[in-house]
Amino acid sequence: MVEPIRMIHFADLHIGMENYGRTDPNTGLNGRVTDFLARLDDVVTYAYEHDADLVLFAGDAFRSRSPGTTLQREFAQRIRQLSDAGVAVVLLAGNHDVPVMSQRASSVEIFDTLAVPRVTVAQKPAVHRIATKRGPVQVLALPYPIRQRLLSRDQFRSLPQEQLDRAVSEALVGILESLAATLDPECPSVVLGHFSVDGALWGSERSIMVGRDVTLPVSALNDPRWQYVALGHIHQHQDLNSGNTPPIVYSGSLERVDFGEERQPKGFCWVQLGQDQASWRYVEVGARRFVTLRADVRGQPEPLEVVRREAASQDLAGAVVRLIVRLAPEQESGLRDADLMPLLAPAFYAQVNREIVRAVRDRLDGMEPAAMTDAHLLECYLLQTGRDEVTAEPYLRAAAAIFSEG
Secondary structure, three states, X not given: OOOOEEEEEEOOOOEOOOOOOOEOOOOOOEHHHHHHHHHHHHHHHHHHHOOOOEEEEOOOOEOOOOOOHHHHHHHHHHHHHHHHOOOEEEEEOOOOOOOOOOXXXXXXXXXXXXXXXXXXXXXXXXXXXXXXXXEEEEEEEEOOOOHHHHOOHHHHOOOOHHHHHHHHHHHHHHHHHHHHOOOOOOOOEEEEEXXXXXXXXXXXXXXXXXXXXXXXXXXXXXXXXXXEEEEEOOOOOEEOXXXXXXXXXXXXXXXXXXXXHOOOOOEEEEEEEOOOOEEEXXXXXXXXXXXXXXXXXXXXXXXXXXXXXXXXXXXOOOOEEEEEEEEOHHHHHHOOHHHHHHHHOOOOEEEEEEEEOOOHHHHOOOOOHHHOOHHHHHHHHHHHOOOOHHHHHHHHHHHHHHHHHO
């Protein structure tokens, strides 16, 4: 019996994210950059300890399409460690890696230029036959689709956006099908892609997305010609084929980007790739915890004690913490950062957000909302958010047409 090929699938590293971090004077790196690099170290260590044959990276190595040389060095050192250990690596270009102009190099292209042993860079749709310690694997690579490269200018010049999106998706499905026709049925096959799939659950990655998205129907990937579909681009780990064959899996990101991912597990996929099917499991890593504290101190005689109890109710050690305090206007001056921040001292990083709750009557000219017209409500809102009658007038005029239709 042929031994299964041992494979790691991970994605969306985003080295260079610095939010909620400070520069470490010992390394010169932002502490959050160190977090993301530590998660890549987790992948490398797991590959060593479990004698991996192949590592598939499904795109977005860096936060920026033009990462600094220090970040490139740190990433390259870890990929070289895998290569030196005899592990084959495929690096797929994601939307944060590939330049819009085809003449410019991607952030991972240097591995091809230097011909790093056992490292394959997939920048264009293609089938790569990868030699591993336990046998060959076919990797059908679909890097992030740049719509200008999928459709000619004449094709998309006059199309409305909805038709354009559909045309781009159909073009990508056509590329997938043409490559699938070249697969050798006697060799295990994997699809490696960086794009959106219908039905996938999005997270906060939309806030850092570069470029307009392209979406494929899940039916295009649900094909017995390959044993596993390794996806990147969406940060939330999920299997879009509900445990059926082939698995269609977003590994998710390795580290949390912001509080939108506070409750999401982070990790990678460990895959046993056989001739006819693949088995896999999710391996969670020790990503930096994000913790939200909420304290409503309105009407409380000792608001600081309310916050103190809330802070003591959770483990803040080493976490990125945000404290959201709801308070009345008259309490604002009594709760200073100098009083609140010491309560969050165990955190890796902490911030305080104040929500000043004002009486509805104060904002609405003393009237009840139910007694006001839509136009009057909008006018009050605009005036309360800093506009005067002159600057508010265009908004009110535009809204009048909408209100009349309702």
